[in-house]
Amino acid sequence: MLKGKKIILGVSGSIAAYKAATLVRLLVKQGATVKVVMTHDAHDFITPLTLATLSKNPVISNFKANAEGEWNNHVELGLWADMLLMAPATANTIAKMANGLCDNILLATYLSARCKTYIAPAMDLDMYAHPATQINLQKLNDFGNTVLPVAEGELASGLMGKGRMLEPDEIVTFLLNDTSISLKLKGKKVLVTAGPTYESIDPVRFIGNHSSGRMGFALAEVFARQGAIVTLISGPTDLHQQHANIKRIDVTSAEDMFNQTVKAFAKSDIAVMSAAVADYTPEKVSITKIKKSGDELHLKLKKTKDILAELGRKKLKKQVLVGFALETDNEVNNAIKKLHAKNLDFIVLNSLRTKGAGFGHTTNKVSIIDRNGTQTNFNLKSKSEVALDIVNKIMQIIDA
Numbered sequence: 001m002l003k004g005k006k007i008i009l010g011v012s013g014s015i016a017a018y019k020a021a022t023l024v025r026l027l028v029k030q031g032a033t034v035k036v037v038m039t040h041d042a043h044d045f046i047t048p049l050t051l052a053t054l055s056k057n058p059v060i061s062n063f064k065a066n067a068e069g070e071w072n073n074h075v076e077l078g079l080w081a082d083m084l085l086m087a088p089a090t091a092n093t094i095a096k097m098a099n100g101l102c103d104n105i106l107l108a109t110y111l112s113a114r115c116k117t118y119i120a121p122a123m124d125l126d127m128y129a130h131p132a133t134q135i136n137l138q139k140l141n142d143f144g145n146t147v148l149p150v151a152e153g154e155l156a157s158g159l160m161g162k163g164r165m166l167e168p169d170e171i172v173t174f175l176l177n178d179t180s181i182s183l184k185l186k187g188k189k190v191l192v193t194a195g196p197t198y199e200s201i202d203p204v205r206f207i208g209n210h211s212s213g214r215m216g217f218a219l220a221e222v223f224a225r226q227g228a229i230v231t232l233i234s235g236p237t238d239l240h241q242q243h244a245n246i247k248r249i250d251v252t253s254a255e256d257m258f259n260q261t262v263k264a265f266a267k268s269d270i271a272v273m274s275a276a277v278a279d280y281t282p283e284k285v286s287i288t289k290i291k292k293s294g295d296e297l298h299l300k301l302k303k304t305k306d307i308l309a310e311l312g313r314k315k316l317k318k319q320v321l322v323g324f325a326l327e328t329d330n331e332v333n334n335a336i337k338k339l340h341a342k343n344l345d346f347i348v349l350n351s352l353r354t355k356g357a358g359f360g361h362t363t364n365k366v367s368i369i370d371r372n373g374t375q376t377n378f379n380l381k382s383k384s385e386v387a388l389d390i391v392n393k394i395m396q397i398i399d400a
């Protein structure tokens with residue numbers, strides 16, 4: 001899958017830069033054309049001559065190409081590449097990428113590139129765990145980049161923990177898996193719902209919930225990056241989709257979401273319902289602001305339509321339908337009931353018991369339960385990584 005691909009390897013100043021030599025060799029061995037762009041600090045860890053020799057291309061570190069005033073065109077370079085691999089990516093380079101800084105040619109190339117970017121972080125455990133770094137990595141994920149996991153073990157500082165760059169062969173395996181998946185969803189039409197719904201009480205008040213929409217947006221990005229054409233139907237959220245293949249439809253209430261989703265489902269191959277849809281909505285919406293009076297206020301609520309159950313009724317054999325379940329007790333049994341009642345291919349059970357998982361968090365801990373009763377429990381991970389697990393499961397179903 002890397003054969004014939006034009007890859008820019010971006011090397012920044014980490015001790016892990018010495019592994020860039022092996023990485024270049026492995027990529028070239030896969031049939032890729034590799035150009036190395038490296039920061040000046042990276043020169044302290046590996047010589048440009050080594051990487052130029054292995055890649056058979058000159059290494060670029062400066063905007064100026066020579067004393068005659070010729071320059072290295074980062075825009076051309078960015079457009080040339082089919083893939084940009086930042087390995088190792090230091091905390092400093094990651095922070096700059098997340099904030100759009102371009103004070104060296106590697107960062108200017110990243111900003112100019114239209115291709116997919118993979119980021120292999122490398123740093124000490126405390127730098128990796130720092131909220132600033134975690135927020136920067138999340139931002140880069142949200143921009144549509146793919147952040148690779150880090151390895152755990154002994155670090156250059158002598159400390160033990162998470163932060164080591166993956167080994168070159170692991171990075172290449174990751175790229176191979178990711179790019180082969182991308183072909184499988186090319187042209188598939190995918191429907192994703194995300195976020196909360198707001199049920200109006202009067203012109204200024206509503207009943208809502210704490211859903212941020214992050215899980216659904218992460219799913220939409222993963223699907224789009226893998227070649228799918230995505231319709232993202234979202235309740236109110238501050239999030240922005242990144243990928244050009246995502247068509248977003250904004251809705252507010254459960255009723256709006258029902259109408260748009262049912263319409264879009266007819267043309268979809270895959271649907272994943274991650275929205276936190278209100279189960280009840282005020283029976284009457286007051287046209288004027290309800291004035292304060294008395295010690296109690298009683299609102300009469302009526303049931304909303306269950307969107308997922310409706311899709312389950314309409315589902316054709318060739319369509320894949322996935323739902324979420326958020327449970328606080330009797331989790332697995334309740335999820336299994338929902339799976340069958342709503343005619344799903346599988347259900348993603350959100351755990352509310354784990355710190356950092358679920359509503360309002362950037363991470364999630366889920367279990368996937370399919371129609372055969374197979375249950376897979378995943379660790380706490382970023383919502384982008386959870387999205388990848390879900391998409392992988394869908395791929396298995398399509399392949400079966």
Ligand code: CTP
Binds near residue numbers: 273275278279308309
């Ligand atoms: N769902 C939906 N329409 C609704 C309610 C829920 O499409 N009106 C979908 C959600 O997007 C989710 C799944 O149904 O994928 C399960 O949602 P959840 O709130 O866990 O379950 P409910 O069926 O609403 O049941 P309960 O709230 O009683 O647990």
